[in-house]
Amino acid sequence: MAMDASWSWGSLVPSPMVLFAIACLASAGLLYQVYLFALPRPIPGIPYNLHASKRLMGDIPDVRRSKHMRQWIWSQPRAHRAPLSQVFVLPFRRPTVIVTDYSAVVDILARRSREFDRGQRIREIVGLIAPEFHFTMETKEEGFKAHKELVRDLMTPRFLNEVSSPRLYDAFAALVHLWHEKSTKAMGQPFCASHDLYMTTLDSICSVAFGLDESKRSLTREIDHVRSLPMPPASPAPGPQVSPVISDASPVEFSRPEPNPEIEALLDIPEMLSISQKSGFPWIAQRLALLRPKHARAMRNRQALIDTQTENSLKRLFAGGEKEMQCALDWMLWREMGKAKKEERTPDFHSPVIRDETFGFLLGGHDTSATVLSWWVKYMAEHPHVQTRLRAELRNGHSVAMMEGRWPTMAEIISTHIPYLEAVVQETLRCASIVTLISRTTTQDAQVLGYHIPKDTSILLSLTGPGLTEPSLNVPASPDLGTKTSQTNSPPPWDNADINLFRPERWLKADEEKGIEVFDSRAGPILAFSTGPRGCFGRRLGEMQLKTAVTLLIWNFEFGSTGPLGGMEIKEKFVNMPRDCYVRLKQT
Template sequence: MAYYLEQIAPSTYLGAAVVAVLLGLLYYATLPKPIPGIPYNKKHANRLFGVVPDLIRHVSKTNTLVDFLTAQGQELDTPIFQTFFGPFVKPAVMMTDYRENYDILTKRAPEFDRSKIFEDFFSGLAPDHHIHMPTNARWKAQRKLLADTMSATFLHNVAAVHLEKQISLLMDLWQVKSRTGHAFHAADDINHMALDSIWAVAFGTDIDTIKTQKDFLQDRKIELPSDKDDKVIFPAPDLPADYHAIITVTDSVTVAARSPFPKLAHWWVRQHKYYKTARARTTQLVTSALEDAKRRLLTKEADDSMINCATDNMVRREQQAAAKEGREPGFDSPAAKDELLGFLIAGHDTTSTTVMWGVKFLADNQQAQTKLRAALREAHPDIAKGQMPTADAISKAHVPYFDAVLEEMLRLSITVPTQSRKALKDVVILGHRIPAGTDVSQLANGPGYILPDPYADKIDENLRSPTSREAKGKVGTWGDDVREFVPERWLKTDGKGVTVCDPRAGPSLPFGAGPRGCFGRKLAYLELKVLFTLMLWRFELKTAPKALSGYAAEDTLTHKPKQCYILPVPIE
């Protein structure tokens, strides 16, 4: 053995040593490089893939993601911290302080822009949608394509009509299901209704997932469990192929959102035949809707009274804008088609999630439910027995307690628990210098929002930005009951002695804020108002059996409850 070792040239040992040193230097170079001064988990900083292994274990165990990130700040006992997502990736800064978060999203918007994470999530499905674009001239132009769908005229004259029809069908379905006297799983019904609604608003036609189920169950005998506290399981009909296509492409974004490598994950999904088939079908749906709108609205006789959906509205407005600006209209462009698809996808998943949490909150807080029903009855005193308020009447009614209930639902649902922005230049946050290109996430699912905030009063005001200091006291703080469902926290008496809902009562960011806040915010509020009015007009939501009413959640595109069982009792 010694003989063979003697035959190895010294240069070989030297070469091996050099390789070892180089590998060590390479490993060190790929380790996370923390931003000086910002707290972080040292274990994650000493690993090539940083937080990713722990995050994967957490997601595998709980099906949630953002709560893990928020917990990192609580473990470090700080409202600002950084975490690391792998080699050659800049540290990501996480913020839980509401005032700084809101300041970044609004007053400091010129210093920040949309995070690249949105491109990673959505560009594979809709490469020309504005949601993942930087805030530039192209983004502004594209957002105008559907901007009028959030106007009062469109919401009241078009969207409200479709919402009332689709939500009424859901109430009819629940009337059929309630005959069993048992709790039943409502999440799919709510999701189907939300898709039916946004489909009708987007295209002016019916996909009829709820009607299909109601007709299927109307005269069908249902096998009931022997125990009154057991859930009843209803058989389900085959749903339309268009429904499955929309769900398939929506789920593809969920796959990306739950992966440490979202862009790669979505690329992998796109290689499969089932996805290609679904995506081709959704493209055909949008194209057909556009062709129908052009056939009806690109005529001399067309006027605004013919607008029956978002597609119609886009074609009409784009035709007018193009004529005014002396250019060709862009309603046949890939951008227009992606905007319509995005309108459809984003508009059903977020609202349905909030409704799932909302029915749980009302069922488990009977006093609030009773108080809300009384307030709604008082707001619509002329409705005859057996009749329902119209969506038009609902949208015009002023019911402060109803507004407060919706704000409390949105606060506790944390349907979208985080926003994310990229620093466009070197910035300072709470005294820490953060390099350009760093992602800064605004976590809205922890201290100050749904948990007590031990940090807000301890932050030195001199460390805050000038605009943040100016905002001191403009938004309230929550008390020790921050975890509880208490709509009254949003109510105050104004200078005239009138009770009003105060949207600045305390921290909540359900729709984000600033120029990149949620596009569909007004439509979401309208849908929630119509749905909960008609629901409480027709049903009492009894508390579901304990085994069916847990509050564990799962993160997909949104933060959904794992259990959404309801026990509706028709009101005679």
């Protein structure tokens, strides 16, 4: 058969336009499949926001629109009328489960540590700051026990009483002197307290960590600087250093001295952690932050500080041995000497482990304590009857100091049991809620309140909220919620009618035999220091800091109302800080 001359095989090849259209359709189909694959995948049975499951960024847009990120997160279970829920806040990862029921949180932390351990998220957040800090490590991780062994002496009664307590006392005594100077020059007006509190706790913990001498302490420079300032003018004309007295709500602004670069660099630690905490990609966020001269300089100065202080410690130890140990770094280096001798190796005094455990010690004893005290001064101004009773109880408990016209000594503060002081500190910790969430990761499939949670799921446990600082959720009993004994031993729930109020009396009970009030640490739920085997390592030091500060400050000052400056708005950084922290002081 003859073939048509007008036909050719080339006529079967699609035109470029057709090929382009096919390629576009194929690409669109592939992208759509990738889009579907990248969408959040909820864990079956656990409540979640339906609209968030239909967008790539999950709940992130809602979190960014909220005023307070952490508050939005721990409020989700209540929004779903459930004891737990799931959110999609980490792009292209599994959902994060939020647990706010107090009994379930305690059960996970105290009795189910094999099922719920530290996760990768914590290590990502601490990132470049202290990657070898034991706080970031999983309990089963190789090296965890060795890290804990290195720092185990730092919370013993001997270390706390011989090393920590006198240095804490000196720091808060310096704060009293500073505030005497400021309150005199403020002439009854409020002034900002947050910086002073942060520098005081930084001085105290640096002194405990390094044995920092008085000449290098920040408060020494602050006191000398404030003393050099002129008194404010009697007329409303502005003065050169202190703002004019305008009205009851007008704060006085004091200038500050030039900071010590190495000590100031330590204030950068919580700021860097806050940067990584707010990012879905913490390691990248911290790397980008280090491109800024401020953060890069702070990191260099921190390393210089630890190198210098290590050399100072070694000089003391080589000169006098154990009897010359004066600070936490000395004790860690001495323990490294003993371990190296036992293992027949050369000691590594500049190891990343010693460096990061030191930075972790500084962070744990500085940022959190300063923030709690920032809330405490606000509570005292808002509740004058509390500070009046507290002052009376302190003066009655330290009657010898009162009679001799002096402050209580550190030995007296440690040895004297004053129930109302403990109640005020405990209630401050409960209400301040500076750490609202902690994370864990499931090491195996687990059940929580009847809900199935797969292995390798991130869990956020609420240390505040329902049952702690706001009315509890009505959660039915669950078979996975510990044993009957553990449930029976739980503290009684708070009364929902006043759970949101600052009321230290809730921690007191009557001792019928002695006819007195005593402090009851189990009066109700509180998780300020977390709980269980991975609870706060520095709890004893933190409690000592707070009791020392509260005693000396209430002994010397009355905290007056600061008017509109006294609001309770929070500012989310590494922890939940008060947005404003001012004091109006009257010397007692």
